[in-house]
Amino acid sequence: MRQLALLFALAITCLVAPLHGDETSDAIRGLLEADTWSSLSIGGQHIHDPGDLVAVYQDRDYAPVWVSDPARLRALLGVLDGAESHGLRRGDYHYKSIAERAGLSLTGSAAAELELLASDAFLTYALHLGRGKVTEERIADWNIDRPDVDLRARLVRAAKGDPAASIADLLPRNPGYDRLREALERYRSIAGEGGWKPLSGGASLRASDHGAGGAALRKRLGITGDLAPDAGNAFDDSLDAAVRRFQSRNGLDPDGVVGPATRAALNVPVAKRIEQITINLERWRWLKADLGERYVLVNIAGFNAGLYDDDRLTLGMRAIVGKPYRRTPIFSDDIRYIVFSPYWNIPSSIAHDEILPKGTDYMRQHDIEVLPSGRLRQLPGPENALGRVKFMFPNRFSVYLHDTPARELFKQTSRSFSHGCIRLAKPLQLAEELLRNQGWTMEKVESAVERSSPLTVNLEKSVPVHILYWTAWVDESGTVQFRHDVYGRDGAVSRALRERPDGKGE
Numbered sequence: 001m002r003q004l005a006l007l008f009a010l011a012i013t014c015l016v017a018p019l020h021g022d023e024t025s026d027a028i029r030g031l032l033e034a035d036t037w038s039s040l041s042i043g044g045q046h047i048h049d050p051g052d053l054v055a056v057y058q059d060r061d062y063a064p065v066w067v068s069d070p071a072r073l074r075a076l077l078g079v080l081d082g083a084e085s086h087g088l089r090r091g092d093y094h095y096k097s098i099a100e101r102a103g104l105s106l107t108g109s110a111a112a113e114l115e116l117l118a119s120d121a122f123l124t125y126a127l128h129l130g131r132g133k134v135t136e137e138r139i140a141d142w143n144i145d146r147p148d149v150d151l152r153a154r155l156v157r158a159a160k161g162d163p164a165a166s167i168a169d170l171l172p173r174n175p176g177y178d179r180l181r182e183a184l185e186r187y188r189s190i191a192g193e194g195g196w197k198p199l200s201g202g203a204s205l206r207a208s209d210h211g212a213g214g215a216a217l218r219k220r221l222g223i224t225g226d227l228a229p230d231a232g233n234a235f236d237d238s239l240d241a242a243v244r245r246f247q248s249r250n251g252l253d254p255d256g257v258v259g260p261a262t263r264a265a266l267n268v269p270v271a272k273r274i275e276q277i278t279i280n281l282e283r284w285r286w287l288k289a290d291l292g293e294r295y296v297l298v299n300i301a302g303f304n305a306g307l308y309d310d311d312r313l314t315l316g317m318r319a320i321v322g323k324p325y326r327r328t329p330i331f332s333d334d335i336r337y338i339v340f341s342p343y344w345n346i347p348s349s350i351a352h353d354e355i356l357p358k359g360t361d362y363m364r365q366h367d368i369e370v371l372p373s374g375r376l377r378q379l380p381g382p383e384n385a386l387g388r389v390k391f392m393f394p395n396r397f398s399v400y401l402h403d404t405p406a407r408e409l410f411k412q413t414s415r416s417f418s419h420g421c422i423r424l425a426k427p428l429q430l431a432e433e434l435l436r437n438q439g440w441t442m443e444k445v446e447s448a449v450e451r452s453s454p455l456t457v458n459l460e461k462s463v464p465v466h467i468l469y470w471t472a473w474v475d476e477s478g479t480v481q482f483r484h485d486v487y488g489r490d491g492a493v494s495r496a497l498r499e500r501p502d503g504k505g506e
Helices: 002-013 022-032 050-059 070-086 095-102 108-131 151-160 163-170 175-192 212-223 237-249 260-266 270-285 348-365 407-411 427-438 442-448 490-498
Strands: 294-299 304-309 312-322 331-340 368-370 376-378 389-392 416-418 422-424 455-468 472-474 480-482
Touching: 022 050, 022 108, 050 108, 050 151, 070 095, 070 108, 070 163, 070 175, 095 108, 108 151, 108 163, 108 270, 151 163, 175 270, 175 472, 175 480, 212 237, 212 260, 237 260, 237 480, 270 472, 270 490, 294 312, 304 427, 312 407, 312 427, 331 427, 348 368, 348 376, 389 427, 416 422, 427 442, 427 455
Parallel strands: 294 455, 312 416
Antiparallel strands: 294 304, 304 312, 312 422, 331 389, 331 455, 368 376, 472 480
């Protein structure tokens, strides 16, 4: 009875969880020192990584971080509430359980449980923001080191100040991440207003068409901002321009005709577009915050490449990437040197499967010689498969950037034609930009590519190159871009994002 009276008195005097002393600390210690700590579950909530909790609370002599400071606990709830804006789910971070308990007057084991739920939520959220929720093992061909996140240090910082400030610098600093977050908010708003209805099938729509098809198309394009909403059914110039705009930002041929491919893209549900955005926000979190002061970025799924200075695109171009069965790998490295008028040392697999069966006449016509080792090599010149220049960043995949004599392939909208290397539409311009501070001009570049023998030029300062895979992004003009998942990688990421952090399903 005396215990009930004491609890009643505490409940009256405390609006939220009270300051805690040895009783709560002892209870925290008891939970963390239990034999089952490695699979600790509190109130039905699985603790994701008790190891970090044990280390932090041992250093604190098990003093609480959250239940002793109601303002800090409320701030944590605010931080967790923001998870949705990053394409994450606040439910993965014990949000409901913490919120239900935060306003209660708790002591002893109940306070300790809330304390550990809060710390585990903070640590798990910090991990997901700083390194991504989906582990490397779940995604094939991701070959870039994740950022390092000292979770214990983050929790120590949170214990001394603002939880939001202690994790703010974990987020990608590239403006592309922020633009994609804004797109997520926009498309969720569209979903909240009912999304869009699919266009009915039928004949292709073209300029000057009239009728219900034009009206439905106007409404559909108005929802996503490709067309300013207005009345009328005609397929006029404004609608034609809107269709072309939509086609361009979806990687389609901007011919202004709503044929099967364009209709299919228009009919992708808003929920699917939101899913694409969240998948690519996750991919951003797999990268280190700083991509470099100057860097080259290749987007495999977008079939494009660009040179960036201070995260600003200064030279963009189309690219050709690996075929679906010869995929270009995802990785980062550093461009160290450029080779003008290169040889093509033909890989043995290509030599045996594609070159030798065509006979000696084909090899002679394409300037392919047999070396004493038996390997095949193509001489510099207009027939060389690498074109006039290649950009080298020696790597275990034997992948690099290069020119190509097959310039007509850049006209295609889907450009997965290579054996894994990346062919560039503007290689000479890239060479000029990378060598500009070494006194090179376009005239000098054009002279170098006319040589009959290779010329290797080392970069005085290597330039990072990031070969990535975005199926949704927002360009510098603010245009939301979507692309086909050419290598079929999005599904695995989406499924993993929907799982609980303990891997026990949705």
